[in-house]
Amino acid sequence: MIVCGVELSGSDAVVCFLNMDRGQFNLPECKVRKLSLPKNHSREDLKLFQTAFAELMAEHGVTSVAIKERMPKGKFAGGAISFKMEAAIQLITGIEFTVTLLPPALIKSTLASNPLPIAFADTGLKAFQETAFITAYVGQLNQTMIT
16 A cells, blocks of 8 residues: 655645555655646646646555645644645546645654654655655554554
């Protein structure tokens, strides 16, 4: 089961793939670390983002996408572009995967009861992928508990 953790930040969708096989986690190779949407984007740009995201998920056999939820208002509110990207991901058709929004409180509580099995520095991922990695980890644990 491959989970894609996603952090929507600004006009970027930072991604990290995490696979669980017989109780062992591993990080599938992926050259794509983030997909971006131009700040002054058109409808066509949004469709291109959606298509690129869908192709990436299909290429890696992703079964679940876990997105770190952003607050709609307040100090830590997400921007309009990130909500458009979230909608574009949720509306992808033609390939089968589930999309789950993970609230920060759920991520925090899950990490408290199930700490990361490896230090992030030892993963070989880029520093900006840490939140996507944690989101993928929590998404993977939640999928495992559901199934």
